[in-house]
Structure formats: structure tokens, C-alpha cells
Amino acid sequence: MKLLSKINPFRRVLTAAVFGNIGKNNIGPANGIMDPSQIKRVLISRPNHRLGNLLLITPLVQEVSQTFPNCTIDIFVKGNMAPIVFENYTNIGQIIKLPKKHFDELSAYLKGWVSLRKQKYDLAINVEQNSSSGRLSIKLANSKYKFFGGMNEEDQSKYDNYGHIAKQPVYNLRNYLAQFGIQSKDKIVPSLLIKLSQTELKAAKEKLDLLVPATKKTIGIFTFATGAKCYSVDWWAVFYERLLKQFPDYNILEILPVENVSQLGFKAPSFYSKDIREITAFFANTAIFIGADSGMMHLASAAQIPTLGLFSVTVVDKYKPYNPGSCAIQTNQTDLEDWMKTIHEVLKNN
Structure with a gap:
């Protein structure tokens, strides 16, 4: 040590x-x-x-x-x-x-x-x-x-x-x-936000279109997390296969962590970058982000896209994504059918 x-x-x-x-x-x-x-x-x-x-x-x-x-x-x-x-x-x-x-x-x-x-x-x-x-x-x-x-x-x-x-x-x-008589101008708490330029968004869209068909919207998944928050290879294998079956009209694309590892064994099309703003712009061009509680989950929220956080060990009410269209799933209290229904509802409403 x-x-x-x-x-x-x-x-x-x-x-x-x-x-x-x-x-x-x-x-x-x-x-x-x-x-x-x-x-x-x-x-x-x-x-x-x-x-x-x-x-x-x-x-x-x-x-x-x-x-x-x-x-x-x-x-x-x-x-x-x-x-x-x-x-x-x-x-x-x-x-x-x-x-x-x-x-x-x-x-x-x-x-x-x-x-x-x-x-x-x-x-x-x-x-x-x-x-x-x-x-x-x-x-x-x-x-x-x-x-x-x-x-x-x-x-x-x-x-x-x-x-x-x-x-x-x-x-x-x-x-x-x-206590000074100063009141907030908006009762709603602002969402997480990285302010992206149109140039950043356009460049990310071009990269996305090189990886998957531009004719389909894209579901972005992030399979990594630190410590006990990281779901197993077997867990992600089942989840990924079900996504492919459940959402054939969508691209399923994996965003890789800085460690450049994949719980899917790189079976899905993938995107890798160390540039935080580029990753955020990439998220902004997808239909939904799905991943465990992590910095990447918060980054997806900051991209202002629907974000589905997967929780099993951390406190949901403390860390869940709350920007419009987003929600958290406690995977140890629900099952695969519930998760697919939630994803379907989010995609339908956004």
C-alpha cells in the first residue's frame, strides 16, 4: 500500500x-x-x-x-x-x-x-x-x-x-x-447541463452516422461502472439480447469507458472517446441512454436526453437522473419485463 x-x-x-x-x-x-x-x-x-x-x-x-x-x-x-x-x-x-x-x-x-x-x-x-x-x-x-x-x-x-x-x-x-426576501424565479430545479455548440453536435452526429444506420434512432448503452455498481457480463448479455429482440427498429450502440472495456465483449457497435464534450454531444444525438449509476449517466443527463439509470447498490433518490423523460430502475426489485416496459414508455413519450 x-x-x-x-x-x-x-x-x-x-x-x-x-x-x-x-x-x-x-x-x-x-x-x-x-x-x-x-x-x-x-x-x-x-x-x-x-x-x-x-x-x-x-x-x-x-x-x-x-x-x-x-x-x-x-x-x-x-x-x-x-x-x-x-x-x-x-x-x-x-x-x-x-x-x-x-x-x-x-x-x-x-x-x-x-x-x-x-x-x-x-x-x-x-x-x-x-x-x-x-x-x-x-x-x-x-x-x-x-x-x-x-x-x-x-x-x-x-x-x-x-x-x-x-x-x-x-x-x-x-x-x-x-431570509433576505429573495425568491427563486422558477420553482423547478434546473437539470444538469453541459452547453454544447451546434458545431459539436453536428460533428458528433457525423460520427454516429458512420457507426450505425442514420435511418434508425439509436439506443445508447453504457455497460461499465465502478465497484459493485458494475453489472456482470452475464447480466449484460441477457439484457443486450433482449434489447435487440424488443427494439428492432432502433440501433443498439455501446458507449465505451475510458478504460476501453466492454461487458458485452464488444459485440455491439461501439463509440470510444476521451473527450468529455465529444461524448456529451454524441449522447445528445441518441434517443436514450441506459446505464448504471456513474459519471457517464450524469453526463447523459447533462446532454439533456432521456436517461435511464440502473440502480442496485446506490441510493436512488440521491443520484437518479431527473431531467425530462428520465427515470431510475431498481434492478434488484424489478425484472427484465419491467425494464423493457419502462424503456418502451420512455421512447414512446420522447
Whole structure:
């Protein structure tokens, strides 16, 4: 076992112990009246490198943009994915990036934290209420208003699906701003979204048409996932054969993971890319995405297509796709007939 692997569990415990209570009691307004027209610079903090977690904050970014249409949003994250995810968000200012492996790049890591003091913000928002580093970043930020995340339990009952990881930060912010008399312009929580250009969509359509007949719509499947979320080779063999039989008027195409592996043994036509935006544009040209709970599932949601999430171990209400036409299936509580009926209904209604 590497030394870092041994150190990390202790580091997390220590961080939580030292910084875990920052902002816990600072949920309400701290500086009187907030004038929405004066909120010109906003910081959103989510110091995490995972693609799925970045995609899951796109609803909050959209919410802030709608509430404060004249603001510029800076984002505090880890890794290099954020510039790709937010490429076409015109009101994104700085993306302050911590290195993914901070022990290997300690200088860059410290520089990222110091950057929080250099820019003056009108509002600083922590996305994940249980993140010690997220709350610490808001504590350090040079901001008039600071929201550390979270909500009183009594207020949580006001919101449907409060437990969803993408919706919760939006509800938390709405609840915080309501204390200043600022109401959301839309009751519906925005969907996950990567803003694609027409050029990206056209290029992806051309690639799709080289792989499968353009005369048919395409069902995209993703057979990979991490750990226990990954369904077996035998499971996918049965599922794939039934798809072919049930939907002969559709192309069945597999989107491959970065590992370039297939639970189908590459029996289906397949698409492989390491370019996140290209994959999203490819999804956008298909009729439906079917796959286990994963970053790819969230990417399909961000492509704004009907997304069918397959769940067996993770919490459905926390991670399910919720963009229009999408749904989740608990495969350990239903059977193959139920799954085919659900796919049929989604395709019929979209």
C-alpha cells in the first residue's frame, strides 16, 4: 500500500475534526439586507475532482445565474475538468483549481487557497454541506455574504426530493436567500447541463452516422461502472439480447469507458472517446441512454436526453437522473419485463 493511501484516512479524520464545525451555525443572514442588483461577483466552492460531482453542480450554477443575472461566477474546484464542463457558460469568470494530488503539487495547492483572498466577492456559496474543505474555503473567501450550506431540518420538509445530491444545494441556497426576501424565479430545479455548440453536435452526429444506420434512432448503452455498481457480463448479455429482440427498429450502440472495456465483449457497435464534450454531444444525438449509476449517466443527463439509470447498490433518490423523460430502475426489485416496459414508455413519450 502506498504511503499516501495510508495517510489519507487519517488526514480526512483530522480535517473533519479541525474544520468540521466551520459555518455549522451560520445558516441564516449575517449582514442585514441583500440587494440582488448588487450581487455582481459570486464564488461557488466544490473542491472535488470527480466528473460526476462537477456535473451535479451545474443546476446550482444555473440557479445563481437566474437569480443574479448580472453576476460573474467563480468556481473553486479540484482537478482540470471544470473548464471543460463550463466551457460555454458565458458568465463564468475564474476557475480556481486545486491540483488533484495536492501532496505532489503542494505549491500549486497552497496557491489555490491563497487565491480565495485575492478576489472580492459579494456572495460565497459552499455546495456540499458535509465538506470540511468546502466550508473552510468559504470561511477564507473575501466575501460580504457567506453561505456555508445546509438547512434546518424543519425547512427541509418544504421541498420535494430534498435528498437529491444536485437538488439539495439549490434548495439550500433558495432557503438562505428567502431570509433576505429573495425568491427563486422558477420553482423547478434546473437539470444538469453541459452547453454544447451546434458545431459539436453536428460533428458528433457525423460520427454516429458512420457507426450505425442514420435511418434508425439509436439506443445508447453504457455497460461499465465502478465497484459493485458494475453489472456482470452475464447480466449484460441477457439484457443486450433482449434489447435487440424488443427494439428492432432502433440501433443498439455501446458507449465505451475510458478504460476501453466492454461487458458485452464488444459485440455491439461501439463509440470510444476521451473527450468529455465529444461524448456529451454524441449522447445528445441518441434517443436514450441506459446505464448504471456513474459519471457517464450524469453526463447523459447533462446532454439533456432521456436517461435511464440502473440502480442496485446506490441510493436512488440521491443520484437518479431527473431531467425530462428520465427515470431510475431498481434492478434488484424489478425484472427484465419491467425494464423493457419502462424503456418502451420512455421512447414512446420522447
